[in-house]
Every structure is written in C-alpha cells, then in structure tokens.
Amino acid sequence: MKFLIAGFAHETNTFSTVPTDLAAFRAQSFVTGEEVAKAFTGTSTTTGGFLDVICERGDEVVHTVSASATPSGLVTRDAYETITGLILDGVQESQDVDGILLALHGAMVAEGIDDGEGELIRRIRSISGDDIPIVVVLDLHSHITESFIDYATVVIGYQKYPHTDTYERGVEAADLIARIVRGEVHAVSALRKPAMIPVCGKCHTQDGLYKELWDEALGASRPSSVISTSLFAGFSYADIPPMGFAVLVYTDGDVDVANAEADRLADLTWSRRDEFLYTPTSVEDGVSQAIEGTGWPVVIADIADNPGGGSSNDGVEVLRELIRQGVKSAAVGTVYDPDVVDLAIQAGVGGRLTTSLGAKTDSLHGNPMDIEARVISIWDGRFRYKGPMTTGSWASLGDCAVLDVGGIRVIVASKRLQCRDPEIFRAAGIDPLDVDILVVKSAVHFRAAFQPFAAKVIMADGPGLTALDLTRFDYSRIQRPLFPLDV
C-alpha cells in the first residue's frame, strides 16, 4: 500500500496581536519531501508514529510537508495558502495513493478562515475523491466542526494532557487506515458538543476529572464496536463560533451505537461540569505559597503567559514578585526579549546590563521591569527534548542569555517557546534540582516532566493571554450560552 502523509499544525490564539506568518513556521518546523522522514523518524510524534507503522509494514510513503509554529495570533492567509498548497499539490500528483494520513492540530484560525483544518480537509477531499480514506490526528485542544465529519474518514484526538501520546495516536491512525483500505472497517461517527468549555488548567489527565472521563470513555462500558473515542477539550482562547468541548465517537458501521455512546459521554461530562470551575491563585499568593514550601524545588507555572497557548512569553510579573518577596534561589524559564539578548551578547559573559526586561509585545502581559543584571552565560538556545513529550525532537529558543537578576537566574530567549521540559534549564547550565523555585511558562504540559521531581506545583494566574479566568476575555463571536462563562 501507499500512503500520503502531511503535517500542518497551529494553535491560534485569536486574542494575540502577533501574526503567524511563514517566517513563524520556518522558525519552528517547516520541512518538505524526504526531509520529513529525516526530521521525524525515531521521534515520539504523530508523524513519527505514522512512519514507523508504514515502514514496518513495508508500505510506501509519499511525503509532502510538515509545518508547525508556536501558538500565536491569526495565521496569515499567505502562510495558510502556501502550506495548504504544498499539501494539495502532493495530493494532486499522487492520485494512486491508498490513503492519506494527516497530523494536524484542530485549532488553527487563518485570516478569513475560522476552521483552518476543516477547510484543508475539504480541499483535500475535493481532489482525492470520496473513495480514498483520510485519517486525521488532532490535538486534544481542537475545535471540532462538521467539516471534519463530512470530509475526513476518521478523526482521532490525543487522549493525554500533557500530550504524551502523540506517537501512539499516530500508530493508531496508521494501523486503522490500513484496515479501512482492506475493507475490514467501515467507520461511522457521532459528534456531540455540550455547550461548555472546560478550563484548560483542569483538563490534565494525570489525575482528577479529565482522567476519570477518559477512564469512562475507554473502560468496560465502551461498546465493542467503537473504533475511536475522542474527548476534545476545545481551545479557550479562540473567539470563533465552534469553540468548545466535543465528544467524537466512531464505530464500525453502527450509527445507533455511535450516537448512544456519544450521548453517554457528553451527558456525563455535562453533569460534572461544575468540577471544572476554578479559583485562580494570584502571582503574589503563588510566590508566598512557594516560599512556605517544605521541599524543593517548587514549580510555579506562570499559566497566563504560556506561549504554548499563544501568550507573548515576555511577562515578568512572577520575576518581579520573587524579588519583591526576597527569593534568592530561583530560575525563570523563559522570558522572550531578543533586544535584551542582543545587549547581553554585546556585554559578554560576566558583563553587566542596566536595561528594561520584558512586556514589550503588547500591554496584556504586565509591565516591563527595570533591571541591573550580570550575564552568566550565552547559549545558542538549541536543545533536545528528553521528557515524555516529543522525546528526541530538537527545538530552539534562538540566541539566549542567562542573566543574574537580583540573585535569580533568568533565561532570556530570542524565540517564544513553552517551557515544558527541564532540559531547557539543563541546556542553559542550570540544574533544576539545585534551585528552590522554578518558574515555567506553561499551563499543563510541564507537568509531564517536572511533576515527578517537583516538591509542589503552583499555578499562578497573572496577566496574559492564557489566563484561566476566562471572564477576562472579551468574546464576541463564540456561541452563547457557554459554560462556565454563562453559569
């Protein structure tokens, strides 16, 4: 058999003023043709899963493109059409493939296109015809629309948050599409969207409510004809009509069972919606609680400034509070400020800076901070993920400087990137076990790699575009009522 594969991923925060252009994709990940195999073979990614299964079966692969950018504002129409065009060209040139596997996100909003992935799949289907199976893997934070149902054969969502199962979902998709090609499975779907958006910070699946919902979805009550169940949390920071939670169930040919199972899971989630309610912890209280800790290191998640959800990554409110409360043993990963990195490079290791740090992208992430700092080290920002997510993949923070600001070590970076792997600290020369307080710009993903050694985790909700208090956001296009905004 022969399968075309493609990857195109962006989680779009429509409140962000930072446009996501082609340069943003090139800065993170943009590979074409055979480069895709080189970049993803052996990695714990969805595409890595596709490739392993296809190669083990001895099947052929048609590569097109794999592109992803750090979450930020609307994808420019130019970037959307360019990357979509590369995929569509591949589909057009390879009409002899048996199936199409797509590693997408599900929360991409482009200029003039709310449903970035749904529109992509619609265009692919218009070229491929109705007989070619298209199996799609999406992030848990997706906006599910009817386009997914109408134009994809099966859509599979991540089951874990932190997303430690991206590889497994790729394997699942590549196995399933072969069964569909062989005529062993005839997928039919049921979609339910109860009017709710679970608060992101309450959706981790290590324990608690969301894990219990997944246990129910995948446990003994699951009908035997179900071939895929997804519980999409939605992505709160997109002001578009389809934003919200979704249950998506596929069975092998049994529509009634699919509908009953989707109803069962949607009703269960709705009945427990109050458990998603969340009381934010202020930055001041978060730092106080960290200081009161009895073990180290304590991890403070600066959840409202999580670049993994489209924040600017340049807020310094937690740093300011650490200094105000007299903390001496702490490290911050990271603060995006390329201007300060340039100054640090000019000053050199051991040099001193008097400048303004952070909060330069917009007025939504607090205020800049006047600092007097010493340059501890300069680093090219490259590191390899060694935690449970995307293990083995390389990433870059751009040129970086580690600064000593009032005794606190601050990694200042030239690129925005969620701090979800302690390897960022290690690669910057900071032993995360040798620090009392670690500050990470992340909402949940950090838990996979940090929680095993953290004495305590604190979610501090300061200013930023990924605040868990959704009442701060001025929604105008989402469907209302929507829990918990309209409790």
Ligand SMILES: [Zn+2]
């Ligand atoms: Zn996600």
